Amino acid sequence: MxxxxxxxxxxxxxxxxxxxxxxxxxxxLIPIRGAHVxxxxxxxxxxxxxxxxxxxxxxxxxxxxxxxVGAIDLLHPELWRGEPDLAERGRRLMDQYRALGCRxxxxxxxxxxxxxxxxxxxxxxxxxxxxxxxxxxxxxxxTNRYGDFLDIAAAVVGRVPDAGLHxxxxxxxxxxxxxxxxxxxxxxxxxxxxxxxxxxxxRVAGGRVAALDGLPPGVSExxxxxxxxxxxxxxxxxxxxxxxxTPEAPTLAAALQGAEPEDEHAIxxxxxxxxxxxxxxxxxxxxxxxxLGTPHASSAELARIxxxxxxxxxxxxxxxxxxxxxxxxxxxxxxxxxxxxRAAGAExxxxxxxxxxxxxRTPSGPVMTDSGKWAYYAPGNIGARVVLGSxxxxxxxxxxxxxxxxxxxxxx
Amino acid sequence: xxxxLIAPGRARAPALVLDEALSLWGGMxxxxxxxxxxxxxxxxxxxxxxxLVLPAARGSSSSASVLAEAVRAGTAPAAIVxxxxxxxxxxxxxxxxxxxxxxxxxxxxSTADLAEIxxxxxxxxxxxxxxAV
Numbered sequence: 001m002x003x004x005x006x007x008x009x010x011x012x013x014x015x016x017x018x019x020x021x022x023x024x025x026x027x028x029l030i031p032i033r034g035a036h037v038x039x040x041x042x043x044x045x046x047x048x049x050x051x052x053x054x055x056x057x058x059x060x061x062x063x064x065x066x067x068x069v070g071a072i073d074l075l076h077p078e079l080w081r082g083e084p085d086l087a088e089r090g091r092r093l094m095d096q097y098r099a100l101g102c103r104x105x106x107x108x109x110x111x112x113x114x115x116x117x118x119x120x121x122x123x124x125x126x127x128x129x130x131x132x133x134x135x136x137x138x139x140x141x142x143t144n145r146y147g148d149f150l151d152i153a154a155a156v157v158g159r160v161p162d163a164g165l166h167x168x169x170x171x172x173x174x175x176x177x178x179x180x181x182x183x184x185x186x187x188x189x190x191x192x193x194x195x196x197x198x199x200x201x202x203r204v205a206g207g208r209v210a211a212l213d214g215l216p217p218g219v220s221e222x223x224x225x226x227x228x229x230x231x232x233x234x235x236x237x238x239x240x241x242x243x244x245x246t247p248e249a250p251t252l253a254a255a256l257q258g259a260e261p262e263d264e265h266a267i268x269x270x271x272x273x274x275x276x277x278x279x280x281x282x283x284x285x286x287x288x289x290x291x292l293g294t295p296h297a298s299s300a301e302l303a304r305i306x307x308x309x310x311x312x313x314x315x316x317x318x319x320x321x322x323x324x325x326x327x328x329x330x331x332x333x334x335x336x337x338x339x340x341x342r343a344a345g346a347e348x349x350x351x352x353x354x355x356x357x358x359x360x361r362t363p364s365g366p367v368m369t370d371s372g373k374w375a376y377y378a379p380g381n382i383g384a385r386v387v388l389g390s391x392x393x394x395x396x397x398x399x400x401x402x403x404x405x406x407x408x409x410x411x412x
Numbered sequence: 413x414x415x416x417l418i419a420p421g422r423a424r425a426p427a428l429v430l431d432e433a434l435s436l437w438g439g440m441x442x443x444x445x446x447x448x449x450x451x452x453x454x455x456x457x458x459x460x461x462x463x464l465v466l467p468a469a470r471g472s473s474s475s476a477s478v479l480a481e482a483v484r485a486g487t488a489p490a491a492i493v494x495x496x497x498x499x500x501x502x503x504x505x506x507x508x509x510x511x512x513x514x515x516x517x518x519x520x521x522s523t524a525d526l527a528e529i530x531x532x533x534x535x536x537x538x539x540x541x542x543x544a545v
């Protein structure tokens with residue numbers, strides 16, 4: 001491939017994969033079964049110059065490859081509130097990644113799509129921090145933390161350096177994180193715990209593989225998604241063994257691969273409350289928007305929002321925005337859930353996300369969200385004032401036009 | 413001092429020493445080279461044409477795109493010196509070299525050697541190592 005017999009685009013991709021192998025000090029490349037590419041989000045002319053070089057050089061992906069979110073909602077372009085020129089550049093970048101043979105999924109939650117869920121032990125190259133944590137921690141697949149340029153290069157050559165989380169011994173938990181005894185058992189059954197817990201786990205773990213012990217077995221995928229998305233925001237987390245939920249961690253001993261932990265840490269209630277407050281979990285009063293679906297809402301979450309709305313309409317002056325994958329939206333249109341949500345005044349956004357692109361009517365807020373990741377990034381990215389709540393609190397607040405709390409965290 | 417080059421090249425320029433890790437994505441404006449992360453101690457400093465010395469990169473993988481875009485815009489640092497290897501920046505430099513023919517050497521030094529480099533010192537980086545005057 002380096003010699004260019006497969007075309008100059010493939011040779012470029014191979015040079016990048018080889019450079020990565022040198023940096024990681026890997027002595028060989030291993031084949032992958034699939035890729036998820038985050039490079040399709042516009043970050044300046046250089047990102048277009050790069051993909052043009054691949055396309056003009058005749059490159060095509062060698063493994064099934066899904067695409068992460070881009071800058072615009074290609075199905076509802078009228079939702080874009082920024083400069084038209086920037087939208088056009090974002091669209092052209094997304095089109096060029098399709099030209100490389102990637103599936104136009106445009107979602108940060110490829111694991112929610114049929115046919116894009118790698119299984120236990122499968123080697124893949126995934127970009128997008130929340131998807132990486134999910135692949136490793138919930139599906140048991142094996143990926144390093146790929147990202148811009150390297151994710152598509154790996155997809156084009158179908159191989160990755162044999163290093164890091166691709167290797168069994170590197171997946172061993174070094175650190176054990178537990179919940180302190182003052183965390184009430186009832187809180188473990190609240191959706192609102194999981195994004196907040198993820199923030200703390202990411203801070204404690206940093207770049208280390210951690211085992212999180214003490215959650216009930218079989219935590220739901222939507223809760224693990226929320227936990228992983230925030231852990232990957234506050235720390236360089238690629239894998240967290242949630243004992244009893246992660247396929248390779250039925251027990252703590254399995255996660256530790258029989259070794260002793262190098263470090264142990266207990267998370268107490270005061271730390272959780274402080275993290276929740278940092279994300280706007282104590283916010284009160286009037287809101288102008290509610291943003292749900294970061295990472296992209298699953299079919300189960302869309303149905304749950306419709307059920308919580310129960311025929312009620314969002315209050316005047318409150319923009320209710322729900323982000324999801326175009327494939328998930330198509331399903332929701334088939335089942336009638338999308339129509340129920342629209343009848344309640346919701347806007348359904350696909351292919352992008354409301355914290356990376358100018359979509360919201362009043363981005364300065366206050367905007368309420370159930371997403372710890374949205375709460376973490378939106379203040380810096382779009383200047384939003386954020387209020388964090390559970391999904392049920394967000395829906396009740398959208399209807400009321402002001403923050404409604406359900407008391408699941410007790411008195412603040 | 414000797415270190416490990418994770419992106420090849422040669423550079424001689426004054427050092428800009430950062431007290432804390434920086435994510436180029438969200439932390440540096442590739443249009444100007446300015447450090448825009450408000451909480452960063454060197455907020456407002458400009459990396460263009462300097463040898464950027466920092467303990468670590470951090471944050472989003474999109475920092476690779478930001479580095480390549482800064483090279484395209486002519487605002488990139490002349491070289492980067494890190495206290496630990498960083499795959500994301502190495503890929504950004506590799507892509508910038510492929511697209512624009514410009515090398516931004518990235519050198520990894522021990523924490524002790526890194527601490528020897530004073531802000532404003534002239535730093536010389538090449539395949540044989542680094543010297544700071």
